[in-house]
Amino acid sequence: MRHIPLKNDTKEIRLFESRVLVTIILGATLIIALITRLSYLEIVRHHYYAGLAQNNRISPIPIPPARGLILDRNGVVLAEDFPVFTLQVVPDRVSNMGQLLAKLKTWIAFNKEDLHDFQRRLLQHKPFQSVTLRAHLSEAEAARIAVNLTRLKGVALHARLRRYYPLGGLAVDAIGYVSRITPSEELGTQAARYFGYRHIGQLGVERSYQKELMGRIGFKDVEMNAQGRAVKILKRILPHAGHNLYLNIDAQMQAIGEQMLNNRPGSVVALNPRTGAVLTLISSPIYDPNQFVDGIREKAYKVLATDPNGPLNDRAINGLYPPGSTIKPFYAYSALQTQWFDPHKKVLCPGYYHLPHSTHLFHCWKPLGMGRVDLKNAIEESCDVYFYHLAFEQGIERMTRYLTYFGFGHRTGIDLPGEYRGLVPTNAWIKASKRPWYPGQTIITGIGQGPLLATPLQLADAVAAIANHGVRMRPQVVRGIVNPVTHNVRYIKPFGYPAIPRHRKNSLKRLIRDMTQVVEGPHGTARGIAYGLPYKVAGKTGTAQLWSVTPNFKGKRVRADALFIAFAPVSHPRIAIAVIVEHAGFGALAAAPIARALMNFYLLGHVHARPQNQARTQVALTGIKP
Amino acid sequence: MTFFERWHLDKPLFTALLILAGVSLVVLYSASGENLRFALSDASRLLVGFVIMITIAQISPETYRRWSVPVFVAGVLGLGAVLAIGAVRFGARRWIAMGPLSIQPSEFMKLFVPMMLSWFFSRYHLPPRLWQIASATLILLVPVLLIAKEPDLGTALIVLLSGVIVLFLAGMGWRTITAVALLGLGAAPIFWAHMHHYQRQRIFVLFHPEADPLGAGYHAIQAMIAVGSGGIFGQGWLQSSQAHLHFLPDSTTDFAFAVFCQEFGLFGNLALLALYLFIVYRGLRIAFAAQDTYSRLLAGSLSILFFFDVFINMGMVAGILPVVGVPLPLLSYGGTSLIIVMAGLGVLMSIHSHRRLVN
Numbered sequence: 001m002r003h004i005p006l007k008n009d010t011k012e013i014r015l016f017e018s019r020v021l022v023t024i025i026l027g028a029t030l031i032i033a034l035i036t037r038l039s040y041l042e043i044v045r046h047h048y049y050a051g052l053a054q055n056n057r058i059s060p061i062p063i064p065p066a067r068g069l070i071l072d073r074n075g076v077v078l079a080e081d082f083p084v085f086t087l088q089v090v091p092d093r094v095s096n097m098g099q100l101l102a103k104l105k106t107w108i109a110f111n112k113e114d115l116h117d118f119q120r121r122l123l124q125h126k127p128f129q130s131v132t133l134r135a136h137l138s139e140a141e142a143a144r145i146a147v148n149l150t151r152l153k154g155v156a157l158h159a160r161l162r163r164y165y166p167l168g169g170l171a172v173d174a175i176g177y178v179s180r181i182t183p184s185e186e187l188g189t190q191a192a193r194y195f196g197y198r199h200i201g202q203l204g205v206e207r208s209y210q211k212e213l214m215g216r217i218g219f220k221d222v223e224m225n226a227q228g229r230a231v232k233i234l235k236r237i238l239p240h241a242g243h244n245l246y247l248n249i250d251a252q253m254q255a256i257g258e259q260m261l262n263n264r265p266g267s268v269v270a271l272n273p274r275t276g277a278v279l280t281l282i283s284s285p286i287y288d289p290n291q292f293v294d295g296i297r298e299k300a301y302k303v304l305a306t307d308p309n310g311p312l313n314d315r316a317i318n319g320l321y322p323p324g325s326t327i328k329p330f331y332a333y334s335a336l337q338t339q340w341f342d343p344h345k346k347v348l349c350p351g352y353y354h355l356p357h358s359t360h361l362f363h364c365w366k367p368l369g370m371g372r373v374d375l376k377n378a379i380e381e382s383c384d385v386y387f388y389h390l391a392f393e394q395g396i397e398r399m400t401r402y403l404t405y406f407g408f409g410h411r412t413g414i415d416l417p418g419e420y421r422g423l424v425p426t427n428a429w430i431k432a433s434k435r436p437w438y439p440g441q442t443i444i445t446g447i448g449q450g451p452l453l454a455t456p457l458q459l460a461d462a463v464a465a466i467a468n469h470g471v472r473m474r475p476q477v478v479r480g481i482v483n484p485v486t487h488n489v490r491y492i493k494p495f496g497y498p499a500i501p502r503h504r505k506n507s508l509k510r511l512i513r514d515m516t517q518v519v520e521g522p523h524g525t526a527r528g529i530a531y532g533l534p535y536k537v538a539g540k541t542g543t544a545q546l547w548s549v550t551p552n553f554k555g556k557r558v559r560a561d562a563l564f565i566a567f568a569p570v571s572h573p574r575i576a577i578a579v580i581v582e583h584a585g586f587g588a589l590a591a592a593p594i595a596r597a598l599m600n601f602y603l604l605g606h607v608h609a610r611p612q613n614q615a616r617t618q619v620a621l622t623g624i625k626p
Numbered sequence: 627m628t629f630f631e632r633w634h635l636d637k638p639l640f641t642a643l644l645i646l647a648g649v650s651l652v653v654l655y656s657a658s659g660e661n662l663r664f665a666l667s668d669a670s671r672l673l674v675g676f677v678i679m680i681t682i683a684q685i686s687p688e689t690y691r692r693w694s695v696p697v698f699v700a701g702v703l704g705l706g707a708v709l710a711i712g713a714v715r716f717g718a719r720r721w722i723a724m725g726p727l728s729i730q731p732s733e734f735m736k737l738f739v740p741m742m743l744s745w746f747f748s749r750y751h752l753p754p755r756l757w758q759i760a761s762a763t764l765i766l767l768v769p770v771l772l773i774a775k776e777p778d779l780g781t782a783l784i785v786l787l788s789g790v791i792v793l794f795l796a797g798m799g800w801r802t803i804t805a806v807a808l809l810g811l812g813a814a815p816i817f818w819a820h821m822h823h824y825q826r827q828r829i830f831v832l833f834h835p836e837a838d839p840l841g842a843g844y845h846a847i848q849a850m851i852a853v854g855s856g857g858i859f860g861q862g863w864l865q866s867s868q869a870h871l872h873f874l875p876d877s878t879t880d881f882a883f884a885v886f887c888q889e890f891g892l893f894g895n896l897a898l899l900a901l902y903l904f905i906v907y908r909g910l911r912i913a914f915a916a917q918d919t920y921s922r923l924l925a926g927s928l929s930i931l932f933f934f935d936v937f938i939n940m941g942m943v944a945g946i947l948p949v950v951g952v953p954l955p956l957l958s959y960g961g962t963s964l965i966i967v968m969a970g971l972g973v974l975m976s977i978h979s980h981r982r983l984v985n
Contacts, residue, residue, distance in 0.1 A: 012919065013922075015752060015753060016795060016913075016922055016923075016926065017914065019794055019795045019797060020795065020910060020913070020914075020926055020930075022794075023930055024910075027906075027930075027933055027937075030937050031899065031937070034937065034940055034941055034944060035895075035896070035899070037941075037944045039892060041850060041853045041854040041945075042853060042856055042858060042892040042895070043858060045854045046856075046858070049851050049853070049854020049855045050854065050855040050857065052851045052855070053852070053854075053855035053867055053888075054855075056848075056851065056873045057867040224871065225870075225872050225873075
């Protein structure tokens with residue numbers, strides 16, 4: 001082994017120096033690369049990364065605004081936001097969950113579902129996130145927890161606003177309800193607008209005026225650490241409460257109608273014929289919208305969804321009914337516009353009708369016939385044979401054209417979502433159906449049967465058009481939108497459709513006079529409601545026969561719905577109404593009294609025209625003392 | 627005789643290290659979330675480091691030369707012991723528990739390998755012949771492979787680098803270097819195939835950190851956010867949101883530089899880099915002034931290794947190198963690694979101050 005302690009070979013030193021030099025060059029290159037990279041990150045990309053750091057740091061926490069109130073025309077609250085307490089638990093701060101639950105059980109009566117849902121949420125929660133144990137506590141429960149809160153580590157009482165419908169199912173089909181925004185909710189491009197919101201209007205004005213009701217969300221910028229725990233609040237933008245809605249609906253009148261229907265399937269729509277204001281919009285049976293607000297339990301939903309009376313179906317705008325005899329005034333109107341039609345000409349009603357060169361008989365509702373009737377008698381007594389003749393003479397094209405003028409077969413444009421068009425067999429429809437149109441079909445269409453279908457709202461709007469000098473108004477549920485801060489009211493202007501063509505003077509007046517006979521006349525089909533009325537009513541009854549297609553009626557049983565359309569007072573109409581009671585048979589018996597009660601209430605302030613009966617019957621009917 | 631001469635210290639180097647220790651306290655106080663106890667703990671560790679450095683500086687390089695082989699052999703035995711009886715932490719067997727202390731022998735090899743190879747080459751006339759290079763490579767590969775087996779790929783590569791530096795400084799021929807480099811390139815696919823999944827992930831996310839922002843790319847992305855948000859002048863001391871809100875992992879150790887970047891910006895970076903380069907410069911000057919091959923090679927390789935330690939950590943934070951667990955010398959809250967760095971610097975001081983006035 002050679003030992004070279006002090007070897008100072010210049011060659012070796014030079015070699016070393018050259019190697020160090022190479023390393024320095026390499027090192028310098030690396031340093032330049034590093035500095036370039038740092039400069040790139042810190043100068044060029046600074047804004048980008050500063051933004052990311054800010055996003056890391058600050059989380060905007062939404063503060064939901066109070067949703068606008070919904071009030072009836074007199075200021076009765078129909079929907080409001082109500083503060084409720086939610087019991088929440090932060091599992092990461094609880095040392096012994098079993099012990100805590102046992103302790104809470106002494107103050108709160110949990111049911112099985114609460115605990116089951118809690119266990120499920122517990123498995124999904126993120127670190128330091130709170131988990132809901134009970135969505136709403138009663139006041140007593142909240143108080144009991146609040147008193148003991150300091151002793152309950154990891155338990156939080158969270159106050160929030162919950163939509164509440166104080167009158168339950170009253171006018172639910174007009175008001176609708178809110179429910180939780182679910183991940184499957186297809187908000188599309190609107191998704192950003194709903195950031196931070198938990199609820200969204202589902203039906204009725206809650207849906208159609210969602211934008212006005214929702215207000216503007218507030219935020220607090222909270223500094224969050226990587227575990228998602230709030231460190232401090234940096235900024236707060238207060239929410240703007242939603243605008244309040246004043247409805248045209250009269251809650252009391254609505255209640256009277258709903259109670260008279262008494263959960264029988266049916267519908268009532270009452271309008272102000274001059275403005276289109278919807279005074280009452282009933283679809284019976286009703287249901288309680290409150291159960292939908294925080295998510296309805298599956299069982300409860302099944303009960304509603306499978307109810308044969310279909311409470312979830314909004315009959316007023318989605319119920320499609322054959323209008324039956326209530327369609328007759330509109331055919332009469334169209335005939336009155338022609339030169340050839342003579343309303344005084346008498347037609348023999350032997351109880352049946354047949355087309356020329358045909359032996360098929362179309363029957364009148366009165367089997368033995370009515371004898372010789374003119375237009376006045378035909379409307380008053382609802383003679384079918386007269387209208388078979390009229391249909392044959394007018395032809396389907398003219399009939400359907402005038403029905404279209406009255407709004408049938410089209411949406412009325414009411415401010416509620418999901419309205420149906422109904423069906424009018426116009427030429428276009430016949431062509432599209434690709435089936436031959438037989439003359440016999442024209443004949444039965446002439447008494448409101450056949451393919452003809454209308455919603456209660458369309459019937460009310462059409463009869464309102466007769467009352468309003470032939471101008472049909474767009475039905476309007478919302479009267480005005482109120483800014484809760486400034487109290488400014490934005491009234492929604494009535495909107496009228498183009499006037500229905502009138503070629504002959506006094507034709508409308510004659511029609512109204514004839515319709516008045518339905519109630520006033522000695523043979524009027526609705527004369528039963530005329531007693532003691534201090535104002536005149538023009539109306540038309542109807543009994544719509546339907547080959548039932550609903551699955552709960554086996555076979556081809558005929559369903560007979562009772563219909564009544566009317567307006568009053570005849571001289572200055574202030575209310576137009578359409579009533580349908582399903583399976584109720586003759587229209588005058590089941591439907592007309594409901595119309596009478598509502599017209600009485602609206603025009604006189606009480607349900608019964610006869611003073612002596614008033615107090616007793618009204619309480620019995622509505623539970624509302626006069 | 628001045629104070630520094632009396633204690634065998636290089637004044638400029640010592641001053642730079644003191645400044646760096648101060649910077650470390652400032653940065654770690656912030657990175658730990660203004661935890662004074664943590665800063666004091668860092669201070670005590672730095673103090674231990676300085677004591678070790680000063681102690682080592684008192685001993686002549688000749689002693690180290692004589693001890694090179696025994697310590698190397700002991701280190702290799704330690705590595706073997708780790709594989710046999712070491713404690714498993716975070717899925718790797720890297721530590722030997724010795725009472726309250728747990729020692730990572732692989733860290734020691736960063737010092738022992740340069741010592742061993744410098745000793746080896748100091749016995750011959752340089753440039754070395756091929757068989758000498760081959761022997762040195764074999765000596766080098768023993769600890770490298772043992773460390774890679776733990777597995778601790780990052781440290782293994784750095785130990786390998788420390789040996790390669792000595793080989794290079796000793797004057798390994800360019801043709802040999804080219805041949806080895808080509809061989810290395812050829813072997814890369816085989817190497818890749820033998821890597822662990824997480825190791826491949828780290829290299830992969832170097833190019834696409836966004837591909838897995840919450841997994842393998844998380845460290846890299848959060849570090850880049852910290853650096854980029856620092857800007858030119860930084861957010862100011864104690865203003866590193868990335869560290870305070872715990873978005874940045876390992877903010878007191880491997881990613882302390884990211885905290886520094888967010889708080890002091892590009893200007894701070896340049897100043898810190900200048901400080902580190904000054905230390906490297908002093909080390910190289912000591913190497914140039916060294917009087918024997920052993921000292922020269924050792925001083926040169928330790929200085930250059932120090933440079934690479936700095937570069938690898940900063941490069942990792944800046945996102946130009948994969949995330950390997952290499953702390954930034956002196957700045958990071960250190961354990962074994964700090965002691966090794968300080969010991970290396972102590973050796974440099976020893977070489978500097980034990981020059982003989984002969985020749």
